[in-house]
Amino acid sequence: xxxxxxxxxxxxxxxxxxxxxxxxxxxxxxxxxxxxxxxxxxxxxxxxxxxxxxxxxxxxxxxxxxxxxxxxxxxxxxxxxxxxxxxxxxxxxxxxxxxxxxxxxxxxxxxxxxxxxxxxxxxxxxxxxxxxxxxxxxxxxxxxxxxxxxxxxxxxxxxxxxxxxxxxxxxxxxxxxxxxxxxxxxxxxxxxxxxxxxxxxxxxxxxxxxxxxxxxxxxxxxxxxxxxxxxxxxxxxxxxxxxxxxxxxxxxxxxxxxxxxxxxxxxxxxxxxxxxxxxxxxxxxxxxxxxxxxxxxxxx
Numbered sequence: 001x002x003x004x005x006x007x008x009x010x011x012x013x014x015x016x017x018x019x020x021x022x023x024x025x026x027x028x029x030x031x032x033x034x035x036x037x038x039x040x041x042x043x044x045x046x047x048x049x050x051x052x053x054x055x056x057x058x059x060x061x062x063x064x065x066x067x068x069x070x071x072x073x074x075x076x077x078x079x080x081x082x083x084x085x086x087x088x089x090x091x092x093x094x095x096x097x098x099x100x101x102x103x104x105x106x107x108x109x110x111x112x113x114x115x116x117x118x119x120x121x122x123x124x125x126x127x128x129x130x131x132x133x134x135x136x137x138x139x140x141x142x143x144x145x146x147x148x149x150x151x152x153x154x155x156x157x158x159x160x161x162x163x164x165x166x167x168x169x170x171x172x173x174x175x176x177x178x179x180x181x182x183x184x185x186x187x188x189x190x191x192x193x194x195x196x197x198x199x200x201x202x203x204x205x206x207x208x209x210x211x212x213x214x215x216x217x218x219x220x221x222x223x224x225x226x227x228x229x230x231x232x233x234x235x236x237x238x239x240x241x242x243x244x245x246x247x248x249x250x251x252x253x254x255x256x257x258x259x260x261x262x263x264x265x266x267x268x269x270x271x272x273x274x275x276x277x278x279x280x281x282x283x284x285x286x287x288x289x290x291x292x293x294x295x296x297x298x299x300x
Contacts, residue, residue, distance in 0.1 A: 002074065004038040005067045007031050008046060012064055015053040091120045092284040095131035095140035098196070099161075099225060100270065103244050105144070112291055119284045127199060135273055141285040146200065147269040156272040156289065158296045161242040163204070163266040165258040166250075168235040174256035181259045184212040191237030192216035195228035204266060205240045212263065229255065242268065 010020040011031070021031040039046050046060035056064065092112075096105055101123055109121055124134060128145035135143045136152055147155065165182070167173050173182050192209065194202045202221075209216060220237055222228045225245055232239050233254050249255035272292055274281065281289050 001038070001041070002071075004034045004041070005070055007034040008038055008060075008063075009067055009071065011035065011047065011054050012056055012060065015055065017054060090118075090284045091122065092142075092288055093122045093124070093140045094288075095124045095126065095134040095143040095145075097128050097131060097145060097199070098125055099199075099201075099242055099245055100144050101125050102225075103242075103247075104270075108292070108295065111295075112288055116284065116287060132273065135275060138275070141274065142288065143273045145271065145273060147271045148273075150273075152276055153273045154276045156274075156292070158270045158272055158292060159244075161244050161268045161270055163201070163240045163268070164243050164246070165238060165240055165260055166229075166232055166246055166255045167238045167258055168233050169253055169256050170235055171238070171256065173238070173258050180256055181261050183262045184209075184214050184260060187216065187238065188214050189217040191218050191220060193220045193222065193228045193231050193237040193239040195222045195225045195239070195241075201240070201242070208240065208263065208266070240266075 007020070007024065007026075010023055011017060014020045014023065017028055017031060021028045024031065026034075035047065042059075042063065044059035044063070045057050046063065047054045048057055049055075094105070105123060109123075113119070113121060124131070124140055126134065128143075128148060131140070131143040131145045132148055132150060132153070134140045136150075144158065146161075147157075165187075173186065174180055187209070192205070194205060196202055220228075220231055222231065225241060228239050228241070229246065229249060231237060233249070238258070246255055246257075250257055272289060274285070274289075280286070
């Protein structure tokens with residue numbers, strides 16, 4: 001119906017069929033057909049032909065503001081869609097586990113928000129498995145998680161997070177002549193600080209000690225990694241944590257990194273995931289993925 005309404009508005013504006021047809025780049029018979037079709041749809045005559053041109057009827061005059069509003073609303077809708085494509089507006093909903101949402105996402109979102117201030121941001125947290133379910137059920141547009149196998153998702157590699165053993169700077173393992181190196185056997189009897197009861201890191205840590213045949217002296221099991229780091233800083237134990245979560249403390253010297261010489265470093269691939277059937281990424285999600293690709297293009 002849009003061509004019919006545009007024909008109506010142009011004739012109402014110019015009060016002349018031939019000039020309106022020229023402005024719309026259509027023939028006069030085509031323009032007349034569009035007006036007749038609109039009148040048939042509305043059940044009212046909209047114009048009266050006079051010697052001075054086309055004059056609106058009472059019905060046409062009543063319909064005019066609604067036709068103008070309809071065309072303006074459509075133009076606004078087109079502009080809104082263009083803004084969504086350009087990332088000027090819209091909403092970006094991300095899912096991530098706590099280690100990512102706490103230590104990786106803030107800097108990424110600050111950078112994205114600085115260049116796309118009109119996009120509303122939302123973050124939902126959960127384990128990597130929970131975030132994957134959010135992606136599959138369209139509760140988030142993108143997930144940033146450790147790599148998980150699933151045929152329904154598209155995976156975009158981002159970075160590798162290595163698990164490292166940390167201790168307080170005054171801990172015996174941080175003051176050895178071997179230069180902060182240790183063997184798994186050196187951890188026997190140590191207090192092991194664990195974090196995140198439902199996280200894969202807790203499962204991996206306990207499995208690592210079990211496979212090495214090493215029994216910790218005791219275990220401190222905490223809800224979150226920040227609490228775990230504070231315990232380690234105070235010399236209450238050692239912990240295996242992702243490198244990304246302790247970069248600041250290692251640089252400041254409030255925590256010490258201990259190299260395990262007889263254990264292969266555990267690495268977790270961190271990836272962005274989206275539904276494979278979602279089509280090409282567009283709008284804010286597409287722009288955020290572009291930024292991620294740029295951010296993590298350099299392995300360093």
